[in-house]
Structures are given as structure tokens and as C-alpha cells.
Amino acid sequence: MVESMAATSLLGHRPFCSGTSVTDVSNKRKSTYNCQLTKTEFLGRRVIASPPLPRLKVDHVPVSSIKALAMELTKEVHSYKEERIPRNWNYQIDTGINEKPVVWPPENKADNPSLQNPLLRQERMGCGWLGAIFEWEGVLIEDNPDLEKQAWLALSQEEGKSPPPAFILKRIEGMKNEQAISEVLCWSRDPSQVRRMASRREEIYQALQGGIYRLRAGSKEFVNILMHYKIPMAVVSTRARKTLETAIGAIGVEEYFNVIVAAEDVHRGKPDPEMFVYAAQLLKFIPERCIVFGNSNQTVEAAHDARMKCVAVASKHPVYELGAADLVVRHLDELSVVDLKNLAAVETAEFGSGEPELELEEEYDGPTSSTSAAVDDNFW
Template sequence: MKAILFDLNGTMIDDMRYHTEAWYRILVDEHGADLSMEEVKKEMYGKNQEVLERVFGENHFTAEEMEALSIGKEKQYQEAFRPHLKLIEGLDRFLEKAHKQGIKMAVASAAIPFNIDFVLDGLDIRKYISAVVSADDVKRSKPDPETFVMAAEKLGVQPEDCIVFEDNPKGVESALNGGMKVVVIKTAHEEHEFEGLSNILRFIDDYNDPYLEDLLRN
């Protein structure tokens, strides 16, 4: 392992409930989508514009309207989550150990820069992160491998030399499509939801899992 690629939401911070609630307000309460909270959760992958198009169809909103809805949703999310903003248990120590060992690290997320900055600067962890790939940087979002492959390129390493940390089946599929192994953190999904994905090294509850000590030693 020469590099670690982190998804952000649900992987570095346990915030997916707040995203689901913000999306529910936008999609259902404000725009009348006929979706349950669980159905909203299943639609929450990829770029914000892609979520809107999956739910309402293409051309339902103009590009300007989707941009405004996207920013509005993230402002609602940040306002609700800010009092709870913290790294998942053990991640602070894991980042420090990996950094001291010279392992390169990147954030590779479908989040917009507005949200990535909220986390990296709000938790003062940008010092550990050598590269960032956001929704704005890619043409094809997860499960396409572009996000993770671009992050590896930015770090100057081969995809097969990276370990990805993810919480979402679509993200694990993205890593699989890019030839990368994954450690899955179970913040928002159960193990059975990842059935059929052959690139998973381990499921963990948080970053205190002893497996991660072995991962850094290897």
C-alpha cells in the first residue's frame, strides 16, 4: 500500500443521516417527490445534479435551478450537522500514523468542494491530505472509477497500490471498477448490501479496528 483514498461523507465523518434528511426536505417536502426516507437514502449517490435527474427526470430543472438546489441542500446539511462535526472514532490517530509512515492520502468524493472544505478545514485535517477529487473534477461519478483513478493519478501512484476507504456499495463498486481494494466502514450500510463485491478486504465499525494496525504495518 502506497496510498489511501478516502471517501468523505459516511467514511471520515458519520453524517449520512443528515444528508438523507436534507435531501428528503428538498425532494419530498419542497418538490413533492413520492419517496420514503429509505428510498431517498438509496438515491443518494453521485453528484447532486444526478440525484435530482434520477428522481425527477432530465430537463425537469434548469442547470441554474439544480445548482441552486444543490447549494441549498448542502447549506441545510451543514447547519444541521455542524454541532456534531467530528471524525469517526480512531480516524485522528490513523491519519497521524499513516502520515508519519509516509503513506500518501487523498479525499476522493462525490461531494462538492463546499462540503469537502467544511470537513477538511473544520476539523483541521487538510495537513494530512495531499490531493482532493470532488464532484466538480470528474465527468462520471461513482460507480464509474474516474474519481478514485484521478485521485491515484494526483498522488502519483498506481491504482493497484491504493487502498480505498468507503461506506457505500456504489463507492465500493467504483473502486472495483478501478482495480482497487476496499476497507468498508459500516456507518450507513449493512454487510449484506455489499454482496457480490469481490474487492472488500474488511468491514470495520470505526478506525480503532485492530486490522488497521496490520494494514499500516504491511
């Protein structure tokens, strides 16, 4: 049916156009186009094409197919611009300045508006409100690292395991026994077996240690000073609570500490900050106002991850290995309350956005005439 309609219609055939150029009296060349359309007749089931119609003289120049395509493309471009480009041109200029609304004075997480005493509220907002978190071994009492290694070697011999090398023993320093056995040493994944070996390892250590505890020089004097200024204190350790409480009672410093965090209170040891975060919660202090006292880089890492300051005591590591700490001392009595307030007074995340500042590197312009070395051509 479509073919029959095309056959009986003028649109079914393409016009035959021819053009000639003529020159008029003014010697101007003009183009004339003549279009011929075929005539068709429908007779029965056959289509008969008649001779072409007389030529129709066209005075105007028709638009070529290339020009029509260009016009269509131009329309598409303009329509795309109208859709994409706004008409108001109200663009935001990037000045590199944070446009967030600034609240002044900045919010202080240490503030407690419910306090009736304005002096206490001011102390909380200032650097006078801080808490101290002490590690037990190597900070308050003397620690013998050789006993730790001997306990692990004895346990490996009892269990028929390969003795851990020195770098593994250094890696599990400060971890809970269960964490070291299952995650680093990979001696067992069975929880009951892990607990059994961890308990046995603690028994071996206590047998080697002999239950003798000795305070480090200057630690009790420093604790007395903090207690005099009513600074809350906590002690953390990966030892069992029973062992830790027995040791604190034997030394006679149980009245100094408000909080005791033992191995049963946390899931993971260092370098995970869980112990220090839990101690700060029990002290009811924000982490930014807590100062951790430790003796290893694992402690420094855990304290910084908890957004706390860290004072490293060089008891079993030299001073140059503890450079990541905020302050390094050999004994606690080298510190004063002023030092602690200075640590608490430095800028922290609570006084700003907490975003790290970007350091700009100086561009290298190449060697100058004063520093460039001349090359002798005769050398080559």
C-alpha cells in the first residue's frame, strides 16, 4: 500500500534539477535552476511513467543539503547553551577562604553550663582541668623486659610451638595475651585454647617475677604532687585485675588512683587506644584534656589516636626513639604541674575544625648562577 501511494504521488519520485549559468547585460553571472517532475499514471496493476512535465523555471536559489545540516547543528548548539548556561550569571568566586559560619568564642567540649560556680566552669574551659592516665609497668614501677621474653619462650616450649623471634616479641609488646596469641603468633583460633594459653603465660610471668614490685625513682613524688592539686588519675595495664590490684596494694598507692583499667575491661591492648579511651570515660574527662604517661612508641601511637597528649618515660627505650611523644623525660619527678598545663593549653581539635593544615612546598626554580657549577668543555 505504501508503494502504491508513493507511486501515485509526486513525493514518490525525486525531482530532477539542473542548473545553468547565464550572463546578463551587466556582465553579472546568474544561476537558474530548472526542476522536472515525472508524471505517473496508475492503470490497473501497472504504473506507467509519463514524459516529464514542462520545465519550471525557479528564480530563487534553493538551500543546499549541507547548509541545511549546518543550520540544524547551529540550532542544537544554541539550545544546549540555553539549557546549560544560567541567565543570572551569579557564580560563586572561590577565594580560598572557608565560608562556614564562624562561632566566636569557639565551642569548647570541656564546658559544662550546668555548673553553678563560675570559677569551676572557667577552670574546666581553661587548661586547669586535666586528667592523668598512667601505665603501670615501666612508668610507676620498674619493669624487666627480659621476663616478658622468657615467659613467651617458656610458653612456646610447653605448647610445642616454634619460639617467636625477636622482632615478633617486640611487636607484641603491650598487647593482651589473647590478642598476641591469636593475631600475631597465630598459635590457635579456638577461644578456649587462647584463654588457656594466655592464663598459663601470666602464671609463668608471675612465677618469674616473684611478686616483687619496686617503684621507679621519682614516680611517687610526682603522684603526690598531682594528688595535692586534686588532679584525677587512672592506671591502665594489660595485666589481670587481680594481679594489678595486688601489686598496687603491695606498693601502697591504692588511694592515689580514681580509676583502674585491667585486661578484663578491654578487648584489645596497645596500639589500640581502647584502654585510654575507657579510662577517660571513667574519669568523666574528654580525651583532649587527658595526658597519658607511657614508656613505648605503642603507647604514644595509642594516645595520639585517642586525641590525647603523651609523655614518654625513657625507662627501657632511649630518648631518641621516643621522639614522637609530646614530651620525653627519664623520670616523672622532672615534670611539674605547669608542664602538664602547658600540654593541655596547646591547640586541640576542640578549638577548631580539627582539619590538618596543608604545608606548602617551595617551588624549585633551578640552580642559580651562584650555586651552579661550570662545566669545562675540555673535560670531555
